[in-house]
Amino acid sequence: MTAADLAPLARTALGPRRTLDGVERLRGGSRKGVYRLRCDDGATAVAYVWSPEEDYWDHGGHPDPRDPFSAASGPALFAAAHDRLTAVGVRTPRLLHLGTDAAVVEDVTGGSLEEVLARDPAAAAATLGRLGEAVRALGAHASAAYGKVAVVDAGGSSHGTSCVQVVRDRALRDVEEAAGRDPRIAAVREEAAERLGHLAAAVRPRTRHALVHGELGPDHVLVAPDGAPVLIDVEGLMYFDVEQEHVFLELRFGPHYDRLRVPGLDGDRLRLYRLALHLSLVAGPLRLLDGDFPDAGAMRGIAEFNLRRVLSLLRPVS
Known part of the structure; x- marks a missing residue:
């Protein structure tokens, strides 16, 4: 995805006073697109984008969440996992915005x-x-x-x-x-x-x-x-x-x-x-x-x- 594609998401998540300068696709991710958002004031964040175009797996239909090993993808599973990890005190990137097909989280810049x-x-x-x-x-x-x-x-x-x-x-x-x-x-x-x-x-x-x-x-x-x-x-x-x-x-x-x-x-x-x-x-x-x-x-x-x-x-x- 391009900066033009992600600009509306960045504006909603990070505020209208910031302008998206560029995006960088990050390594990894076979079920979702992961992009670093760079703003004109130096602020950064990370966008998760769930869509068929970002998913390399052929699921053959909608995964059944009642199957523990069905495809783990999408904002609903992400939000539930984020909330549970936060509740038990295990750190995960802070959630800044959750949409119907995307999320924006803090950018943890220390590498993996x-x-x-x-x-x-x-x-x-x-x-x-x-x-x-x-x-x-x-x-x-x-x-x-x-x-x-x-x-x-x-x-x-x-x-x-x-x-x-x-x-x-x-x-x-x-x-x-x-x-x-x-x-x-x-x-x-x-x-x-x-x-x-x-x-x-x-x-x-x-x-x-x-x-x-x-x-x-x-x-x-x-x-x-x-x-x-x-x-x-x-x-x-x-x-x-x-x-x-x-x-x-x-x-x-x-x-x-x-x-x-x-x-x-x-x-x-x-x-x-x-x-x-x-x-x-x-x-x-x-x-x-x-x-x-x-x-x-x-x-x-x-x-x-x-x-x-x-x-x-x-x-x-x-």
């Missing part, structure tokens, strides 16, 4: 934690420690129901009978979808389905569900001027098994995960969710490559890395 870790791991240590506090705060906020925050906080219910059943069924669909796009998954289709069934059967019932971001990697954490972690891409916030969060944290933070680790995680759930996560990160990127996603090389790399992880989990080297 991913960038800081690459540039100066020592400087990132304090932010990692504070992120660990945020992860624990999320995990301490519990609900008897599971599902998207927008659904649960409104008193609604989600599809399925348990988090484990939802994860298993989704992983089985990912196996079938990935098998149709890569012969290496097709060769282990039955083995993967059988392993998912055994892993799910080993999990004991649970009635407490924690607040989880869902995709909390270092690229989804901005660093404020005071070093505080600021969570972004929060639309997928949901109540779920906390192990779902931690298999993703373990994958994305690698050697830094120890700063985020918490005691008491369920090993059976970790084993199921770890395999399911890698299957999702094969099927999803391969599906995205069917469209016109601009960074195809990165998506192929993600799919290939996770495909190798799937194979290693199914057939570990002795």
